[in-house]
Amino acid sequence: MGGRVNEDLIKERRKCTFDIKELTHIIDCGEENTIKRKQIDNYILNIKELWDDVPEEYLSHKERYENAIKKAFIVLKVLRQLHTGNIQITDHRTPTNVYSIQDGIFRNVNPLLIHIGLFWSTIAAQASTEQQAEWLQPDSSMIGTYVQTELGHGSFIRGIETTATYDSTTDEFILHTPRLSAYKWWPGGLGNTANACLVMAQLYINGTCHGLHIFLAQIRDFDTHKPLPGIKVGEIGPKMGFNTADNGFLGFDNHRIPRTNMLMKNVQVLRDGTYVKPKHDKLTYGSMLLTRVTLISDLAYQLSKAATIAVRYSAVRRQSPIKSNEPERQILDFVSQQHKLFITIASSHVYRVVGLWMWNSHKRVTADIHEGNMGQLPELHALACCLKAISSRDASALVEQCRLACGGHGYMMASNLPQIYAYTTAAVTYEGEYTVLLLQTARYLVKFWRLAAEHKPLPQNFAYFEDYIKKNFEQWRNSPEGIIEGFKAIVAGKTKAAYDTLQCNLRNGREFEEAWNMASVQLTNASEYSTISRNDIEALQSRYEELLALIRPNAVGLVDAFDIRDEVLCSTLGAYDGRVYERMMEEASKSPLNEDVVNESFHKYIRPVTMKNKL
């Protein structure tokens, strides 16, 4: 759409007091990354076949999938070209990588997301060198997915019922779904697209269960794409979002695969059925750990999209004067609006930085694990669980806040905020449900509290537990360092309270697991335990309001610095030029209900009633 940029946005950009490009480079971790990102964005976003004539919302469930899969293979081809041309296409240091721009292309989810993001990475991390050489060929016929969750079990994966029984007479595993609740349910790409999968199943050898292991299974014929004998597979139907993700179900009826299809980097089953244990029994959960780490950056990116849309719209939208004799003000001038939006910008930066830090920690811990040192894994797991849980919960709440901050227009699909919300809120559940993950972190904290309570030596990271017990906490200071100290006190105080409740339940004769369950609300909630006073809270509040006023002139500059292209934002409200009302009218004209001046239903249903006595 051509035309002038909205006058208010022009003024906002003139007001900005910092160098927008410089911030973009910081976000991208360096100017050279920005340049590279823009080149790849240009290359991919200029492919005409990736753009729709008809908005996605007007397509049927089936058409949506077919449209998405067409685009997915164009994207895959481009990714392969870039890959073979030695262009580094993923860079987790930047939130705006090739994975992120796909949001715009699909306006939803790439049905090959799990193939690219989980199937390949799990093989790369958990298959032996020989298996990788065989399965990770660039021209492989396999389109795969990651098949773990079942109808009956998602969170509690030890309860998974699918079995893989070793048959030493044929050197094969027999994959089997013993009952309805054992049907695999949810995996992305499974419904129609995948012809292979990594399946999580309970390993049985000579009647002994060795727990969960991962197996590669072909499920559809590579040529005809028909399900193989013994495989029942299909799509699970419409969802709140993720409607192009092709989530599916899968059942095995004594389906045989070679023994060498078990992922054998960390654990092995030998030809005679000997089981060789892994160095750590949770290495099989490695893909979940990696995805949880990756998700933090993705959620930061979703926040930056929502903030960009809502801030630009709030600069363009005028509604009500502040003083009755004045013209109507930009809604961005209302302090309550600033409070809703600036916290979203800030949270995006927080999770971007934390996501990057976690990504580097993951790399470091993985390198240690390769050397046989598992010491850092529990801490990484505890951090990944907590950060995935709170980043997804914060992101979905803040995206919804941005949507509400756009009033009625935020409710339009054309604003793209409902889709960003549906995408973001799913992350609260998948890859480990929010509460379940918080409880994993709580378990870790309680362990160290017990050490502190028993006056045993603590690692440096937990020295603040000891400080809390010895009441060594400093007086509250209204400064960033003071706030961090305050948070430490809250964590220590909360952990102590949960631990005390747990101990009390145990003293009352409860078994540990039951006592844990009874303390679980305390284990997942935080309260105020610091030395903060009412005066401090008032001082912080007024400092916060001062900061809102300081940020106000830079709000548009701050979201421009995220540098998200209009094709990726896909929003009538958030485009760079701010021509909100023109875009809304243009999008409305695409509604099939505007094709005929008089819809035929008028003649069929309305007129016979309204004109009944007049005909």
Ligand SMILES: CCCCCCCCCCCCCCCCCCCCCCC/C=C/C(=O)SCCNC(=O)CCNC(=O)[C@H](O)C(C)(C)COP(=O)(O)OP(=O)(O)OC[C@H]1O[C@@H](n2cnc3c(N)ncnc32)[C@H](O)[C@@H]1OP(=O)(O)O
């Ligand atoms: C050809 C060219 C191609 C080029 C390629 C180009 C690439 C292009 C771009 C690619 C970009 C990629 C980007 C990827 C981005 C990904 C984005 C993802 C989007 C995702 C879409 C949706 C996908 C969704 C998938 C799923 O949901 S999969 C299913 C996930 N399921 C879960 O998460 C289940 C949750 N439950 C659990 O994890 C476990 O049950 C539990 C941890 C809660 C409990 O486990 P368990 O019962 O076994 O354990 P206990 O509670 O008894 O604890 C025992 C001890 O074990 C420790 N523990 C547990 N887990 C771990 C772990 N993972 N690591 C280490 N330790 C662990 C506990 O702490 C206990 O310890 P303790 O005894 O000492 O206390």
Ligand SMILES: Cc1cc2nc3c(=O)[nH]c(=O)nc-3n(C[C@H](O)[C@H](O)[C@H](O)COP(=O)(O)OP(=O)(O)OC[C@H]3O[C@@H](n4cnc5c(N)ncnc54)[C@H](O)[C@@H]3O)c2cc1C
């Ligand atoms: C969009 C989407 C995509 C997905 N993609 C995949 C995929 O590609 N592959 C795959 O294998 N799976 C996938 N999943 C499945 C996903 O991983 C599971 O839904 C998720 O792990 C949650 O498990 P659940 O559905 O069993 O929830 P449940 O565990 O049944 O949770 C229901 C409620 O019970 C509570 N609860 C459960 N256990 C406890 C406990 N121990 N303590 C306290 N509270 C508890 C939870 O907090 C929650 O409130 C996907 C899911 C979604 C929504």
